[in-house]
Amino acid sequence: MKCTLAKNYYKDNINIEYIKQLGKEKSEGNLNKLLLFYNGIFPLDIKREVVSSIGRQQNDKKIYEFIMKEGFKKTYMELVYQMFRTTLYRSGKVEFQKLGNRLLSFYDNEVMHKMYEYFLYRKNPKLLNVKKKKKIIKAILLKGDSEQTLLKIQNKTIQFIFTSPPYYNTRMYSDYTSYGRYLKKMCSILKQCNRILEDGRFIIINVSPVITKRPGREFESVRYPIHFDFHKILEEADFYFIDEIIWIKPEYTVPNRIAGYLQTGMPLSYKPNCVTESLLVYRKKTPFLLDENIKCYSRMLANAVENTDTSNCWYISPKTDKDHPAVFPEKLCEKVLKYYSFSGDVVLDPFAGSGTFGRVAKKMKRIPVLCEANNKYIKKLEEENYDDF
Template sequence: TMKLLESLMSEEKFTTKQAAEFLGVSTSTIYRMEKENLIESTKTPGGQRRFLKEQLAMYLEKSKHIKAPQNPSQYKQQTQPKNISNINEEISTSHRIIFGSCEKMEELDNNSIHLMVTSPPYFNAPFDYQGFFEDYETYLNLITAFAQESYRVLQHGRIAVVSCDDMLVKGEKYPIVADITKTFLDAGFRYRDKIIWRKPEGYIRISRRSGVLLQHPYPMYFYPDNLQESVLIFQKGKYKYPQPDERSKIDIIEFQKNKWYLTVWDMVNNLPSKNKENNYPAAFPDELPYRIIKLFSNVGEVVLDPFLGSGTTTKVARQLRRNSIGYEIDSSLMEIIKEKIEFYNNFIFTGKDTIEFYDRAEGRIVEST
């Protein structure tokens, strides 16, 4: 068995059979796990499934106390947050989703947030936001207001994380990473670090820029395809380290196995699918806020996502026993958010965990538990 695992760990991608052997389940269980969105796969040009080693290793670590069931309905009962990372199950969490712009987060007090993690909309991205912003100056005005408000609401010493990247629009490359960095520094933040999120080479939404050289194999026709995103890490002042909270202790095995210690993180992105929540523009994978929340916040603290989108940060924050607040301008996403966070699952939103949807324009709570 050890030789088999060592052999599998040397592979970057697994077939369905190899994935089943790695997790110790049947191939039919692998298919059910994929259907339940517990794991994801990519497709080869021939249409065959491939599963990333690191994603399976992460799932295995999270689920090490769960016996793989043969009945699909048992997954919904066994994969609840009480099994994730051995976190104290008795801690209740509360979550608030505000339909309104984060340019003015008037619902939040100064110094009330422990961690901010988000991914702003891509400037007029051809796939997701074509023509969304009138011009680049309008986009930067949004970023400026968002940065200033993030600084106001964040507690001293705490972290703000922004996932973004430069954008090619109609032949012009916009230096979004540099401009967001400068904007956050101007708002008062310290520049702490940068992580490169490297996506799989099979990412099917990449541009066809590199194809230009194939058509014209001469100098000056080179335009590379982008398979990365920048995860910018800022800090509001310096942090005073308190007595450690044992409930929030980071799993060193997970940290080392998935190479969180590097400045390059290999993570599976959300590919277009029939699942409407994954088709939401620029939805980042659960793994990104999962790492950030574990590395930069404690159990019971408050996580903010000013560009909530389909609700990924809310979902992961609840699983990790953190409270959360999210801002989203599109109230039509309410049902998509509910689906992602399993709002209708009575096992989750009981008297222990609560959630509230607030519409700023209407000035009222539109739904809550």
């Protein structure tokens, strides 16, 4: 009988707006109707609205019984999230607080944990307000291992981080005794980055897979998927995934791996030329939405939206440099600074190399903080008007 009623309503063009309206107008009749709809056959987005509208009604007892009955049955998580949301907004009442806790431990689900943290923050935003920090007002060069030198920077004083770390042992400036030790070191530096980054702000890591030389013709070379492993260590350092932007280079600029296959055409010997690198975009874990970060700035600082990169594929030629073997093209730095920082922000590159990021940041009226360990590059950077710390 219930399903028939719901089906009739469906025929009568029940849509999300209609369900929302039922939620807004609080009455026993509307609540009963919504409870009936919950068992009807509707698309998931309508059912989600049904659960949300049930939560907006007034009869605590019926709402509590509904969640107790339906919340622990096998159903779509989208619906459970709405039930959990209701328990949060009614958590002033002990029975809903307990019910919410039960749902949270029953599902132990990451979205629900995040909802819980957001909810606590919204109730008491001051929880995150830490003591006043000294703003960095001049470009700084930190000389030495960034795991150590970053210790000089106060918590939460950086607004954006962009960097390209050593790609394991591909260049002379790094020589780790194992890939595991390399990742451990990178993770320690990322943890420092997390500490000094303002809540909710972005870090972007430019990496790509690398291959080691074969120790002899009888041995296979080892290929390392560095970008996959960086996901793990970024999470360990308390960042979460936002996007992957693919930097695409012209094919003639990258090493040729396809020649062997083109000679023989033998399946299994196929090795495509690698024209892409990843820009891993992550955000510092924070219990508030991005709007909170954005609203700290004047609308006057908005970008002009002509010529926006609308997809996650960015076509940029690589750059070569006589002194450094792996420099950023300026264009790459310009784009990330434009999309992920505001004028006046303090921006960090913990593996600065020749300092491309710092130069572009200055040009774009940001305040760069650079770290570099190699004396040859430090000497060059010292010519560029940076303060010591």
